[in-house]
Amino acid sequence: xxxxxxxxSLVDPFGRLHTDLRVSVTDRCNIRCQYCMPxxxxxxxxxxxxxxxxxxERVVRVAASLGVRKVRLTGGEPLVRxxxxxxxxxxxxxxxxxxxxxxxxxxxxxxxxxxxxRSGLQRLNISLDTVDREKFRQIARRDALPKVLRGIxxxxxxxxxxxxxxxxxxxxxxxxxxxxLARFAREHGLELRFIEFxxxxxxxxxxxxxxxxxxxILRLLSEGVGPLEPIPExxxxxxxxxxxxxDGIGRVGxxxxxxxxFCHQCGRIRLTAEGRLRNCLFSPEEWDVRSLLRxxxxxEQLIAMFQAAIGxxxxxxxxxxxxxxxxxxxxYQIGG
Numbered sequence: 374x375x376x377x378x379x380x381x382s383l384v385d386p387f388g389r390l391h392t393d394l395r396v397s398v399t400d401r402c403n404i405r406c407q408y409c410m411p412x413x414x415x416x417x418x419x420x421x422x423x424x425x426x427x428x429x430e431r432v433v434r435v436a437a438s439l440g441v442r443k444v445r446l447t448g449g450e451p452l453v454r455x456x457x458x459x460x461x462x463x464x465x466x467x468x469x470x471x472x473x474x475x476x477x478x479x480x481x482x483x484x485x486x487x488x489x490x491r492s493g494l495q496r497l498n499i500s501l502d503t504v505d506r507e508k509f510r511q512i513a514r515r516d517a518l519p520k521v522l523r524g525i526x527x528x529x530x531x532x533x534x535x536x537x538x539x540x541x542x543x544x545x546x547x548x549x550x551x552x553x554l555a556r557f558a559r560e561h562g563l564e565l566r567f568i569e570f571x572x573x574x575x576x577x578x579x580x581x582x583x584x585x586x587x588x589x590i591l592r593l594l595s596e597g598v599g600p601l602e603p604i605p606e607x608x609x610x611x612x613x614x615x616x617x618x619x620d621g622i623g624r625v626g627x628x629x630x631x632x633x634x635f636c637h638q639c640g641r642i643r644l645t646a647e648g649r650l651r652n653c654l655f656s657p658e659e660w661d662v663r664s665l666l667r668x669x670x671x672x673e674q675l676i677a678m679f680q681a682a683i684g685x686x687x688x689x690x691x692x693x694x695x696x697x698x699x700x701x702x703x704x705y706q707i708g709g
Contacts, residue, residue, distance in 0.1 A: 382440035383642070383679060385652070385686040390640055393443045394436050396429060397646040397707065398457065402450040403480050405514040406502075408541050408570055412514055424648045426460045428666050430467070432644060435675045437469035441642070445474045445498075449646065452481040458492045465493025472496065476539065480517045482524025486531040496535040497528055498566075503540075503550040504557050512546070525561065537564045542585035544570075551590055552597035559598075559623035566613055569631040571654070587614070587627035594625060601625070612638065636689035642682065645707055650678060652686040654707060 383391035401417050402410060424432075433444055444464055451457055465473050474496035475489070482499070489497075501521060503509050509518040528536055540547070540554055551567070558565040567590045570583055594616075595601055601616040604624065613626030614633075643651040648663025660682045665674055 383683045385683045387637075387686070387688060389638070389686070390440070391642050391683055392441055393445070393641045394433065394441045395445050395447055395641060395643045396433065397447050397449065397644065398429070398451045398460065399423060399449040399454045400646045401453050402448055402478070403453055403515070404450070404478055404517055406478075406500075406541075407512055407514070408543065418647050422647050422663075424644075424646065424663060424666075426456070426463060428648065428663070429460060429644075430463045431666065431672075432648075432662060432675065433464055433470065434467050435672055436642070436679065437467050439676065439679055442469065443472040443474070444470055445476060447476045450478050450480070451475055452477050452485055458485065458488045461489060461492040461494050474498065474535075476500065477524075478513075478517075479521035479524040480515075481520075483520065483527040486524065486527040486533070490531040490533060494533075496537075497533050498537045498539050499525060499528075500539045500541075501554070502547065504553050505550070508550065525563070529561075535564075537566055539566050539568055541570055542567045542590055544583055544585040547585050548589075548593065551593040555594055555598045555623070555625060558625070559618070562623075564624050564626070566626045566628055568628045571630055581631070584631045586632040587629035588632070590627055591616070642679070643707060650682045651707060652682045656687070658682075658685060 385391065400423075405412055405415075433441070436444075446457075446461070446464075448454070454460075461473065461475075464470060473494055475494055476498040477500070479499040479501065482497075499521070502512050504518070504522075506516070506518045509521075510516045525536070538554065538558055540550070542551075555565055557563075567587070569585070569587060591601060598618065600619040602619055604615040604617055612630075613628045615624055615626040617624050639653075643654070644662065645651065645659070648661065648666065649659035650662055651659055660678050662675065662678060665678060
């Protein structure tokens with residue numbers, strides 16, 4: 374049985390209902406992961422080019438009036454944004470927002486976990502590609518694994534029940550990390566997500582051959598940890614294909630954005646740190662929210678901008694033919 378979306382909701386030309394807003398609060402980061410940022414020469418946006426907390430709150434309030442129910446704070450690294458817990462308090466108070474989450478690299482999580490929880494943050498995704506310290510240093514170009522591990526402990530202590538580990542999977546680099554990560558997640562009661570490497574690396578060096586595909590990840594898990602059982606779609610909330618280990622200890626998911634794209638069920642919108650709406654990670658088009666806000670634009674005009682962005686959404690990967698549209702923007706400039 375099909376249902377009619379509520380009046381005034383954000384539905385694109387392909388019938389996809391949009392209820393999930395990703396908000397990047399900064400393009401700055403305290404590590405330099407290979408798949409996200411160049412090693413050096415990065416030019417960040419000046420402070421006055423980044424949306425203020427009040428501007429972000431206004432955008433989220435309008436989005437909530439259009440049916441957005443989930444908000445995820447991203448970066449860059451959101452915990453390097455000064456006063457981030459104040460923004461969490463502001464957004465958690467908006468009527469209609471039922472889930473407020475954050476994706477973080479975890480480096481500063483030990484400092485902020487308790488205050489984030491008190492401020493109303495409900496869920497955490499922590500980016501962690503390896504539990505080997507030297508391998509972490511090579512990937513992130515910073516020796517920060519001990520801080521990340523302390524951050525995970527602090528988040529548990531603060532009362533976060535929903536903690537996911539996000540691991541980007543690169544061929545020739547990640548194969549030896551799949552099983553140790555799964556064992557780590559099982560030991561600590563964490564959900565694990567492997568994400569296929571996407572062409573958002575900032576250095577424009579991505580090649581299809583760099584992708585460690587989901588089928589291979591699942592094979593490594595089955596052989597190295599134990600048999601997997603698929604979890605029914607009715608029990609999954611998100612774009613990952615999820616499995617549970619047959620021994621009952623732990624769940625694991627794969628986000629096969631390259632080998633098995635899930636664009637047909639995508640209901641996400643993105644707001645970049647400098648205030649550009651994006652209807653897809655790979656979209657070559659953006660809508661300038663910041664200029665509207667700072668030019669005295671009304672909420673009605675902001676609503677129209679949301680509707681225009683969603684109305685222009687392409688079938689898949691920012692294009693009509695399903696091939697990756699290349700916008701020239703890296704992940705840290707868009708928001709995860």
